[in-house]
Amino acid sequence: MDARDKPGHDERTKLAAHLMTEIHEATRPSPSIVPAPPLLGVRNIEVVYDDVILVLRGLSLDVPKGAIVALLGANGAGKSTTLKAISGLLKTEDGEVTRGEILFEGERINGIDPDKIVRRGVFQVMEGRRIIADMTSLENLKLGAFTRRDREVDADIDMVFNYFPRLKERTGLAGYLSGGEQQMLAIGRALMARPKMILMDEPSMGLSPLLVKEVFSIIQKINRDLGVTILLVEQNARAALSVASHGYIMEQGKVVLDGTADELRDNEDVKEFYLGGAGDQRKSFKNLKSFKRRKRWL
Numbered sequence: 001m002d003a004r005d006k007p008g009h010d011e012r013t014k015l016a017a018h019l020m021t022e023i024h025e026a027t028r029p030s031p032s033i034v035p036a037p038p039l040l041g042v043r044n045i046e047v048v049y050d051d052v053i054l055v056l057r058g059l060s061l062d063v064p065k066g067a068i069v070a071l072l073g074a075n076g077a078g079k080s081t082t083l084k085a086i087s088g089l090l091k092t093e094d095g096e097v098t099r100g101e102i103l104f105e106g107e108r109i110n111g112i113d114p115d116k117i118v119r120r121g122v123f124q125v126m127e128g129r130r131i132i133a134d135m136t137s138l139e140n141l142k143l144g145a146f147t148r149r150d151r152e153v154d155a156d157i158d159m160v161f162n163y164f165p166r167l168k169e170r171t172g173l174a175g176y177l178s179g180g181e182q183q184m185l186a187i188g189r190a191l192m193a194r195p196k197m198i199l200m201d202e203p204s205m206g207l208s209p210l211l212v213k214e215v216f217s218i219i220q221k222i223n224r225d226l227g228v229t230i231l232l233v234e235q236n237a238r239a240a241l242s243v244a245s246h247g248y249i250m251e252q253g254k255v256v257l258d259g260t261a262d263e264l265r266d267n268e269d270v271k272e273f274y275l276g277g278a279g280d281q282r283k284s285f286k287n288l289k290s291f292k293r294r295k296r297w298l
């Protein structure tokens with residue numbers, strides 16, 4: 001008798017076909033678990049100043065669309081250099097990305113002129129509130145819209161004054177604004193470019209704790225209301241991790257640790273080094289006892 005004539009053959013064949021379909025379905029990548037490409041992807045970049053000074057040594061990071069991501073690290077770790085590599089402003093300081101690539105919306109942007117990067121939607125708010133001191137707030141804001149040709153600039157000025165009402169009241173020259181107001185103006189000017197992403201360099205610098213709180217809550221509001229993605233460089237890890245969803249810790253031109261903001265806040269090394277405790281004794285994140293211990297097992 002042919003095996004196909006045996007009773008139950010059809011059922012077994014159907015079962016096998018059914019199982020194959022299930023295996024196929026189970027192994028096919030489901031759209032919900034395929035990670036979306038990040039808005040910004042920095043891939044293993046090296047940065048050199050003046051052809052000789054190697055500052056970034058293989059730095060990689062991702063910033064998902066709509067997120068606030070913190071980039072933390074001690075003085076000189078290379079945080080500002082990372083932002084300038086992304087915004088293209090490195091060129092103005094004789095710096096160059098000599099290896100790796102920077103992808104924005106999946107397209108390579110390293111090597112492109114800074115004004116073209118602004119047009120693609122990336123705007124850097126420089127450290128130290130680089131506003132134009134002998135112009136008014138309004139004139140500074142209009143300057144932020146230099147790439148735009150639409151008729152909604154006035155409406156956006158109103159929007160910025162809504163976020164920062166005190167800027168509207170201060171009609172004199174921007175150089176006379178307080179430190180906090182100048183920081184607000186610098187952020188407002190970035191908004192005038194209608195950016196998809198803002199690179200913020202130390203918005204807390206030189207501000208009182210109360211003002212830091214105010215500025216960071218506005219940063220969070222801007223991110224939520226306008227969906228602007230933010231890469232936030234900070235020495236004030238506590239303030240940055242209070243608004244970010246994810247953070248990277250840099251040392252000597254590289255990322256040494258990354259995780260969700262909660263993970264970083266709970267991490268003993270981060271607590272010791274960045275969230276108080278280490279005081280002036282802190283020298284290197286890599287020298288912390290638990291980091292070294294863990295490293296041996298990696």
Ligand SMILES: Nc1ncnc2c1ncn2[C@@H]1O[C@H](COP(=O)(O)OP(=O)(O)OP(=O)(O)O)[C@@H](O)[C@H]1O
Pocket residue numbers: 049050053055073074075076077078079080081082093094235
């Ligand atoms: N234009 C430049 N030319 C040469 N070296 C530079 C230049 N800018 C920065 N560097 C060097 O690159 C290193 C990283 O500096 P960077 O400003 O990126 O660090 P940072 O982490 O932002 O520090 P900080 O918080 O102090 O600003 C430092 O050693 C600095 O001296």
